[in-house]
Amino acid sequence: MKDKRFPSELEALWKEDDMADGAKCKAMVMIMRTNGCCWVKHGGCTMCGYREASLMNVTPDDLQKQLDQALSRYKDEPFVKMYTSGSFLDDNEVPPAVREVYFDAFKGCKRLLFESRPEFITSDVVGSLPKNVTVALGLESSDPEVLRTSVHKGFTPEDIRRAGELLKDNGLGVRTYLLLKPPFMTEDMAIEDAVRSARFADPFSDEISINPLNVQRATYVERLWKRGEFRSPWIWSLIEVFRQLSGTVDARLMSSPSGGGAMRGVHNCGQCDQRALEAIERFCYSQNIDDLDVKCDCIPKWEAYRKSEAMLGSPSDLERDFENELVLRM
Numbered sequence: 001m002k003d004k005r006f007p008s009e010l011e012a013l014w015k016e017d018d019m020a021d022g023a024k025c026k027a028m029v030m031i032m033r034t035n036g037c038c039w040v041k042h043g044g045c046t047m048c049g050y051r052e053a054s055l056m057n058v059t060p061d062d063l064q065k066q067l068d069q070a071l072s073r074y075k076d077e078p079f080v081k082m083y084t085s086g087s088f089l090d091d092n093e094v095p096p097a098v099r100e101v102y103f104d105a106f107k108g109c110k111r112l113l114f115e116s117r118p119e120f121i122t123s124d125v126v127g128s129l130p131k132n133v134t135v136a137l138g139l140e141s142s143d144p145e146v147l148r149t150s151v152h153k154g155f156t157p158e159d160i161r162r163a164g165e166l167l168k169d170n171g172l173g174v175r176t177y178l179l180l181k182p183p184f185m186t187e188d189m190a191i192e193d194a195v196r197s198a199r200f201a202d203p204f205s206d207e208i209s210i211n212p213l214n215v216q217r218a219t220y221v222e223r224l225w226k227r228g229e230f231r232s233p234w235i236w237s238l239i240e241v242f243r244q245l246s247g248t249v250d251a252r253l254m255s256s257p258s259g260g261g262a263m264r265g266v267h268n269c270g271q272c273d274q275r276a277l278e279a280i281e282r283f284c285y286s287q288n289i290d291d292l293d294v295k296c297d298c299i300p301k302w303e304a305y306r307k308s309e310a311m312l313g314s315p316s317d318l319e320r321d322f323e324n325e326l327v328l329r330m
Contacts, residue, residue, distance in 0.1 A: 008061075024285055025077070027080065037086025038092060047214075080109050089120035149184075167204075175208075178198060186315045187302075199249060209255060214257070215259075235277065
């Protein structure tokens with residue numbers, strides 16, 4: 001039986017490494033329980049399972065208690081991240097008066113990051129934000145058709161560009177999220193899309209985070225994955241994206257893969273996954289392409305996988321199809 005969840009309690013809180021003022025530092029991460037993302041009412045994004053962190057009728061008093069809970073764990077970390085299941089700037093999730101209380105509580109930190117959809121990023125709102133704010137924008141892809149059909153994002157790349165430029169013009173930070181391998185894409189298509197999207201986002205981004213798709217529960221992508229019609233990207237594909245982008249963009253390149261090394265997340269053969277993920281983490285801080293120099297006997301398998309997808313014209317999980325065929329023949 002699932003534990004009872006209370007609207008006055010945070011969904012989760014932890015500490016992790018990140019960067020502030022160009023230096024590695026500790027960050028406090030808080031996952032808030034709110035009334036949920038507005039886009040869920042329109043079907044939501046194909047890969048997003050964050051609605052699990054949402055509850056009905058979360059009140060301003062509940063949000064204040066969640067802040068009190070966070071402050072009881074706060075140890076003056078220079079970076080604080082406040083995530084909701086949708087947009088921190090959506091008045092239905094976090095009312096303006098409550099936002100001001102949160103901003104005041106963390107006015108002493110160097111960086112304060114939260115996410116928002118572009119429709120909530122207006123001149124009036126941006127003008128009211130503290131200067132230590134970084135807004136994370138979920139662009140996912142610079143291809144309008146990918147956003148419409150593969151991700152079902154509900155906005156266009158130009159909407160994100162407008163929001164990013166407005167934030168930058170007001171002296172605020174921008175972290176842009178890109179999705180590596182949305183549904184219906186082969187590995188090669190995913191690599192090309194991520195590289196192209198990063199170059200689109202670079203002019204209005206301080207940081208570009210490449211997020212390999214992690215199969216979350218109760219999502220459209222999970223249905224595809226269970227039927228063998230989707231494989232989470234290879235770690236080699238993520239490394240290839242960084243190799244192609246390194247030295248060609250001004251934004252800091254980064255990735256914090258969810259579920260890395262697991263079947264639902266970005267993974268290789270299982271033998272090299274941890275080493276490859278550690279190399280990516282080193283690169284995120286150093287931006288030194290040499291940190292991505294990892295080898296494994298499964299690299300030829302990854303290359304063959306890409307060629308097979310291209311020949312078949314299919315993004316299905318070819319590994320699983322092959323294994324199932326072997327089982328049927330035994």
